[in-house]
Amino acid sequence: MKLLFATLVALLCLPASAFAARDRTPPTVPTGLRVVAVTEDSVTLRWNPSTDNSGQIHAYVVNGVYHPGNSTQKTITGLVPNWTQTYRVSALDAAGNRSAASAPLTATTAPDVTAPTVPGAVRVTATTASSVSLAWGASSDRWALWYEVLMDGAVVQTAGGLSARVRSVPPGTHTFAVRARDSGGNVSGSSAPVTVVLADTGDRVPPSAPSGLTATDLADFCGSVILRWGTVGDAVEYELLRNGALFEVVGATGSAFVYAPDGTSTWTVVAVDAAGNRSAASNPATVTVVADPNLC
Ligand SMILES: [Ca+2]
Ligand SMILES: [Ca+2]
Ligand SMILES: [Ca+2]
Numbered sequence: 001m002k003l004l005f006a007t008l009v010a011l012l013c014l015p016a017s018a019f020a021a022r023d024r025t026p027p028t029v030p031t032g033l034r035v036v037a038v039t040e041d042s043v044t045l046r047w048n049p050s051t052d053n054s055g056q057i058h059a060y061v062v063n064g065v066y067h068p069g070n071s072t073q074k075t076i077t078g079l080v081p082n083w084t085q086t087y088r089v090s091a092l093d094a095a096g097n098r099s100a101a102s103a104p105l106t107a108t109t110a111p112d113v114t115a116p117t118v119p120g121a122v123r124v125t126a127t128t129a130s131s132v133s134l135a136w137g138a139s140s141d142r143w144a145l146w147y148e149v150l151m152d153g154a155v156v157q158t159a160g161g162l163s164a165r166v167r168s169v170p171p172g173t174h175t176f177a178v179r180a181r182d183s184g185g186n187v188s189g190s191s192a193p194v195t196v197v198l199a200d201t202g203d204r205v206p207p208s209a210p211s212g213l214t215a216t217d218l219a220d221f222c223g224s225v226i227l228r229w230g231t232v233g234d235a236v237e238y239e240l241l242r243n244g245a246l247f248e249v250v251g252a253t254g255s256a257f258v259y260a261p262d263g264t265s266t267w268t269v270v271a272v273d274a275a276g277n278r279s280a281a282s283n284p285a286t287v288t289v290v291a292d293p294n295l296c
Contacts, residue, residue, distance in 0.1 A: 026099045027052040027091035030060065033105040036073070040142070043085075043107045044075040050091035050099060058094040063087055081112040081143060081184055112184030116141035119178045121192035125163070128236075129201045130276030132176065135163040136191055139180035150177045150190065167249070168276045171200035206277035207235045210269045215287035218257075222291050227267055228255045229282055235271035241281065242267055264288040 032048040049072050050057055057070040063085075067074055076087070085108075088101040120137015127133070139145055149157040149164050151174055157164050166176070177193040213229040227240060231254045240248045240256060242265050249272075250256045258267075266286045271279040 023054055023093060023095035024097060025053045025093075026097035027057055027093050029099045030072075030089045030091055030102040033087065033089055033102045035105070035107045037075075038107065038110050040081045040110050040112055041079045042075050042077045043079065043087075043109060044073065045087055045089070045105070045107070046073045047089050047102060048072065052091070052093045052097075054093050054095070056094060057091050059092040061090045061092060061098065066092075079109045081109055084108040112141075112143050112182055112186065114142065114182075114184075115186035116145045116180035116182050116188045118189045119147060119180055119191040122176055122178045122194050124176075124194055124196055126165075127196060127198060129171075129198060129203075129274045130169055131165055131167045132169050132174070132196050132198070133163065133165045134176055134178070134194070136178045138162055139188055141180070141182045141186075143183050145180045145182045148179050148181055148187075150179065151175070167272075168278075169196075169198055170276070171198050173197045201275045203234075203273060203275035203277060205273075207233045207271035207273050207279040209280040210235075210238065210271050210282040213267065213269055213282040213285045215265075215267045215285035217260075217287050217289050219290075219292065222295060223259050223261055223289050225258050225260045225265075225267075225287050225289065226255060227258060227269065227285070229269050230254060232271045232279065234273045235279070236274045237272050239270040239272060239278070240267065241270065244268075260287065260289050262289055262291050 027050040030047040030050050034046055036046045037044040059066055059068045062074050084106060086104045086106045088104050090101045091099040116139040119139045122134050122136040125133045125135050147159045148155045149166060151166060156166055175193045175195050177190040179190045180188040210229040210232050216226050218224045218226055236252050238250050239246055240258060266284050268281040268284050270281055
């Protein structure tokens with residue numbers, strides 16, 4: 001009897017809120033989502049505050065990412081220039097009820113408008129009768145960049161690294177320079193140039209076309225193909241063409257391993273002599289690669 005009385009008193013002394021139903025009402029949907037600032041790598045969003053029956057917003061969720069507190073502004077960082085993305089915001093109360101998502105907003109980061117720095121002076125590291133090997137100092141940029149090699153003022157090649165070998169250079173005097181280009185399309189000034197003189201060997205006769213080309217799938221090597229052909233005359237290198245496009249250049253050899261992804265490709269080989277004269281293409285050789293899923 002005494003125990004029952006004590007329990008009754010304890011129950012009567014509990015605050016009324018302890019008996020209230022759990023909050024099952026989500027906050028109102030955020031409205032007015034807008035962009036207030038963009039940089040090359042960030043977007044700052046703002047929206048009108050939601051309200052909740054509890055009187056308090058616990059957090060906002062922006063594109064699935066939880067932001068505790070009731071701030072109605074968020075800077076999304078870690079983006080890249082000229083990057084377009086759609087954003088939605090929802091509100092969360094302390095009981096875990098989440099509003100529907102706001103109307104979508106599409107925002108784009110600022111473009112990269114700063115050119116890379118000018119590459120360091122270009123220098124010649126090797127020449128043949130018809131090729132020039134070059135090296136240069138790095139440019140810098142906040143974002144990705146690559147290099148363009150200019151011969152006599154025209155772009156003849158691109159390079160990801162700090163060196164390049166320019167082939168099929170005609171005899172005579174040529175000026176080479178390098179410039180950098182970034183992913184925003186901004187181009188640096190040209191490096192200090194270098195002048196090269198290639199003597200005329202007088203050889204105007206191209207090698208004869210390679211023949212007997214075969215292409216064999218090395219089934220156990222996950223897309224590796226071996227090409228074999230008959231070497232010819234005064235060739236110093238061979239161009240390997242895959243479906244008509246230059247794939248690789250190899251030295252004075254009669255075979256090469258190449259990587260060919262799954263599927264069918266047709267190969268031809270062109271012989272090149274020291275003076276840069278190119279033969280007609282070899283016979284075509286077609287190969288179908290089927291990568292073994294147990295090995296590759
Ligand atoms: Ca609520
Ligand atoms: Ca840039
Ligand atoms: Ca020749």
